Amino acid sequence: MKLIVKNGRVIDPASGRDEVADVLIKNGLVVRIGTDLRATGAIAFDAAGLVVAPGFIDMHAHLREPGYEHSETIETGARAAAAGGFTSICCMPNTAPVNDDATVTRYILDRARAAIVNIFPIGAITKGSAGEQLAAIGSMKAAGAVAISDDGKPVMNSRVMRRAMEFAHVFDIPVIDHCEDLNLSADGDMHEGFTSVKLGLRGIPAASEDVMVARNILLAELTGARFHAAHISSRRSLEMVARAKSRNIPVTCEATPHHMALADSDIVPYDSNYKMKPPLRSVTDRSALIDGIAAGVVDAIATDHAPHPGSEKMQEFERCPFGVLGFETALGIALEALVHSGRITLPRMIELFTTGPARILKLNRGRLEPGSPGDVTIFDPELVWTYDVNRSFSKSRNSPFHGRTFRGGPVATVVNGAVVWTRERSI
């Protein structure tokens, strides 16, 4: 099977390539990049006027299978990911059962074979993500887990986290922590500040995130393990990560599109589509996040795609679960918040979606050069389109971006040499 992507602006941050060229993919691999390429029998995709980038990688998503298939399945999640321009996604272990041993990891990978994008499972840090006994880290890695995390829950016990990092260091696997001190969060519903007081909702202070980021940096220094802060959202946490990096402590972090686009003051009162963890922070925190991305402190953009069905999200703000959809709006938000605003270049944004996460997870993806996997994200940075969540490929509808018009979005997604989604066919 041959595919030729013609006349696009090929941007590959890994090699520094940025030029109009053709990309020829054969049997799932990129074989040539150059001008006027010809291949008899190849399917041709005209990418004139479009950007042709390495396939985007989302290192933080919730696919809900096994156990919560009414919210999402591996199949529907993969479709939504492809429609967002993602060719590879990593799924967090908070399923039922929790992905805390190799049997579950293998089950997910088996189900993933029918999905239209590449799926990389993340194993749990502790059994049942209960924060007490370590999960089977070595066997999960051998089965295909690319990182460990108890995402959704923090590892509250510092001694357990220290042991987890010691094991992770031996197995050379990164530890992704959902940094939150549950005692400080104290069942809060949104960021603690002026807006929480105004709305009369219980607040989650930024310090709840900061103390755990601080602890994990200290433990990474102690153990030598690679610590990755999930969905970083506060100014002080970003400052600490920057400082740790300058001291060569193995620390990385990711930013979500919703934390780039919104602050607590943007919350439509009591609309549960604005409820997520960490919560939408202050305007100051949001600017610090964008500054952190511009300064190179942030290593990856990750969606934290967290589907919840209407039946769960249609409750009072205090009772409904945390989380928002992320795949289909990620690129539109990133272009708007980072590139069109002049804060970073297009190649740098692509890096945050490709080589950034690939480097953290040591994936052999995120590059576009002869020999690399035929994963390509084709997008139009100027396309004006409106997001209709009711037409989402996800099984759930919880997005605060419904009805929002974006400048820039994905046009086609190629996974292992096959076009798995194009905008024309789906809308």
Ligand SMILES: [Zn+2]
């Ligand atoms: Zn989390």
Ligand SMILES: [Zn+2]
């Ligand atoms: Zn998450």
